[in-house]
Amino acid sequence: MENIQNKVVVITGASSGIGEAAAKLLAQKGAKVVLAARREDRLFAIVNDIKQSGGEAVSFRADVVSSEDMENLVAFTLSHYGRIDVWVNNAGVMPSSRLSELRVAEWDQMIDVNIKGVLYGIAAVLPIMREQQAGHIISLSSTSGYQVSPTSAVYAATKFAVRAISEGLRLEESASSRIRSTVIAPGLTKTELFDTITSPEVQMIANQISEMGISPTSIARAIAFAINEPDDTLISEIMVRPTAL
Ligand code: NDP
Numbered sequence: 001m002e003n004i005q006n007k008v009v010v011i012t013g014a015s016s017g018i019g020e021a022a023a024k025l026l027a028q029k030g031a032k033v034v035l036a037a038r039r040e041d042r043l044f045a046i047v048n049d050i051k052q053s054g055g056e057a058v059s060f061r062a063d064v065v066s067s068e069d070m071e072n073l074v075a076f077t078l079s080h081y082g083r084i085d086v087w088v089n090n091a092g093v094m095p096s097s098r099l100s101e102l103r104v105a106e107w108d109q110m111i112d113v114n115i116k117g118v119l120y121g122i123a124a125v126l127p128i129m130r131e132q133q134a135g136h137i138i139s140l141s142s143t144s145g146y147q148v149s150p151t152s153a154v155y156a157a158t159k160f161a162v163r164a165i166s167e168g169l170r171l172e173e174s175a176s177s178r179i180r181s182t183v184i185a186p187g188l189t190k191t192e193l194f195d196t197i198t199s200p201e202v203q204m205i206a207n208q209i210s211e212m213g214i215s216p217t218s219i220a221r222a223i224a225f226a227i228n229e230p231d232d233t234l235i236s237e238i239m240v241r242p243t244a245l
Contacts, residue, residue, distance in 0.1 A: 006031070009086040010077055010084055010125070011023050011088040012036050014035035018216045019090040022224070027056060035059045036059070038063050064118075065117060067123060070125075086138065087122075087129075089140060089162075094110070097201070098151050099154070101199060118165055122169065133178055134177075135178075138184060159185075183236065185237065188214070190213035194206040225238070
């Protein structure tokens with residue numbers, strides 16, 4: 001039997017792209033999925049799709065920038081399913097630009113969603129997983145979490161930070177509480193992430209390369225693989241990118 005079956009999996013940013021694909025794939029493999037994001041109408045439609053295919057899922061409106069929303073998401077999941085086996089810190093934004101453009105509000109947004117969002121997720125769920133003496137926290141970094149390019153300084157900084165936080169979590173929790181910590185690092189993937197770009201220069205680059213992106217289902221398969229390994233086996237990092245890039 002797959003080690004995904006019957007696991008309770010919470011996914012932030014599940015209203016589109018990689019989060020949506022992961023929710024659908026994991027539900028298909030027998031997980032009970034809690035989809036969180038801000039756009040409730042999108043969440044309702046995805047939950048409906050999952051249920052129509054025979055899967056189990058519920059949704060909850062939550063903004064990862066609010067630690068209160070993250071605590072409410074945990075409370076909702078516990079009241080519904082009684083435990084949390086896997087938490088996927090997937091929500092993210094990428095309004096990339098050159099530093100000299102001084103898009104300070106967008107720097108703040110990336111730091112808030114991509115770093116603080118991950119930390120607030122961990123803060124909300126870690127006490128529960130420690131109590132359970134088991135759990136798995138999966139966080140979405142990026143190939144930009146390993147390499148910086150012009151226009152990606154702040155986004156890359158947030159994704160380097162995701163790796164640092166996940167590695168710290170692994171070092172602190174794996175031995176004593178058996179909590180697994182995994183980093184998933186996608187390369188270019190066809191999603192709505194590029195819609196958050198406002199810099200004309202970066203929009204032009206994104207338009208040129210976006211067609212080369214892989215399907216979000218390819219990233220979902222990597223997430224499913226990490227979850228499905230036996231509980232004594234930790235997949236600490238997976239990078240998945242287009243063959244051509
Ligand atoms: P999408 O834009 O399709 O999905 C992003 C999701 O994050 C949406 O569901 C959005 O939902 C949610 N989100 C954004 N802000 C918030 C917030 N404040 N609170 C809660 N949810 C929020 O992009 P992807 O699927 O591509 O992105 C998923 C992750 O993968 C991100 O962390 C991204 O950085 C990473 N990634 C993506 C790559 C790519 O090429 N696509 C490459 C490398 C990494 P809503 O607006 O409804 O709240």
